[in-house]
Amino acid sequence: MALLEVENLEVSFRTADGVVRAVRDISYHVEAGKTLGIVGESGSGKSVSTQTIMGLTRGAQVSGRAIFAGQDLLAASSAQLQEIRGAKIGMIFQDPLSSLHPYYRVGWQIVEMIRLHDKAMNKEQAWARAAELLGLVGIPQPERRVRDFPHQFSGGMRQRAMIAMAMALNPALLIADEPTTALDVTVQAQVLRVIRRMQELFGTAVILITHDLGVIADVADEVLVMYGGKVMERADRRTLFYQCHHPYTEGLLQSLPAYDSSRERLRPIPGQPPSLLTPPPGCPFAPRCPYVMDRCRTEMPALDPAGETPGHLSACWLPHQSAEREQARRQVMEAEPAGSTGAGA
């Protein structure tokens, strides 16, 4: 039994321009103690999908189920969610400055969190615990810094304070939404290390949302690739990087500069990401896909098992056995040699 099981999640927003279908019928699960990486570009629905589970997308129309420890979070009342948020599911966001209240001391904000959920703890104990947590995430002189205000912390320290807060009640699941995007690489390494250590010590499951494939390669056990509000591919880390099935995943990996001395031309994915207003009926990636077939434009493929690795799923009409798939690709490429060249406008 997975810790979190998301089934057929749909999220849409009514806007002045029409209905934005941010997340379209996605399903995934997170195992206890594991890290699920969700990778995708702006507007792929990666953040909305997890925020919805936490009841943080006000005004959205939501359908589907999200079973966390036997309880459907999408059907839960706001009081029930309040109890789960923080205590059982911790969250870290991209921008640590705007997720900490500027008027309150860092320690106070952690104490508030702890005491809200743990009524047995008195003030002094909670402050001591807050200081201890700050120490745990590597903030120097935690007994003193616990009384600092957020602006007295550097960006990396704020993000570490957010981790301390998120982990204060030992949640079973930590949702980290682009936790290191605003940070420098050396600080990013510190923060990822802290998350990983926390996970080793407390067996926390982590959903890590990022656009950085390097971070995914570093920390994820399983990876979900999202595009245009849909899950395109799911695979374990190695399978994703070395035997990906979906052309979008392939395009993403190819568009990165090789981490070696070659300075050969990059191979970008031509074109632009799709609009989520009135998405086309077929595969959202079809307009940019080098292997596109007629069927792709009208019918969305299901997320089916792909390749030889168990648990590897891909939503693509290309044959799912690698040999047949290669042949099909070659046929498409020969018939239409437009390929992956051209910058696209």
Added chain:
Amino acid sequence: MTVTTDGDVILEIENVVKHFPVRGGVFRRKDYVHAVDGVNLSVRRGTTFGIVGETGCGKSTLARCIARLYDLTSGRIEFDGKDISTLSTGKMRPVRREIQMIFQDPYGSLNPRRRVGSIIGDPFAIHGIASGADRKKRVQELMERVGLNPEHFNRFPAEFSGGQRQRIGVARALAFQPKLIICDEPVSALDVSIQAQVINLLADLQSEFGLTYIFIAHDLSVVRHVSDQIAVMYLGKITEVTRAEKLFTTARHPYTGALLSAVPVPDPDQSDRREQIILVGDVPSPIAPPSGCRFHPRCPKAVQQCVTDEPALESRLGDGPDHLAACHRPMAVGENLHDFRPAIDSSERIIEVPGSLLPDDAGAAPADPVRAQAEGSDA
């Protein structure tokens, strides 16, 4: 002390300093942010010079000094054989045609209330060149050249995606066929698949027009891909400068080593193999930078000399004149920073918190997971 090259040097920077005053403190003391503190470098024509470093290292300030968007506190900038460091605004104007900038934020760098055609046409208007139909024609040529549809001449920036907006910025920079384009984080705000489009465009334009780029970015793999030479900056100083490849194979400065090891590699095998050197703490304040080598409080190889003497930027360990490092204790090839412990007084160091989850690569007692667990669970 600059990288000596035999080629034609288009830009020569000598001892450039830029300090920003900050007022505050108890006795209304006047402090300075030492944003750029004595930088020397030279850039060859037709090449790409990459500058990497973390937030606050001064790389963007240096770029703006070169474009003379800031006046220098001191130092000298020679562009195409001419000293431009003290030119007046009027004298600077013709030079500005030849030095252009592309900015990071394609949303913030374009006026949302003006049409794209007039944004790209601005350089023509400012310099009083080409008007009316002629200007429109030239703008449309530029749009076409950067991969925008010339028919979108009358659209507003909001109607374009991030990648297309960055193309608008590139078109505007190209208006007068500049010699030098300073790209300040040109692809950082773009999605991966779009990043590659813009990088390729920049490469095409370079070979077509023989452009010289100064390419500033924090993404090392992008910088490595585009650059011929790379300089690493830390707290307003260049710590190491060399050919792009050499930086990645034979980094001399421990900061370069740590920086390179921290970059996440999009390859699980490489990612599992590499040994990360995790630096302790944060970059110190540029208002009161550390004495001696500015990296010494975080450096695993620091010795007393690093606290007292500032290392010169020069060739180390038998490197040629094209590889300079400002370090008293440069790294040999194959050396592992994990094997070193700083030999300086602890008051000079940023020290790891005992019991924290961060491993200690800089010298204190290693984090003890058992103890951390006990601390974590007993409260």
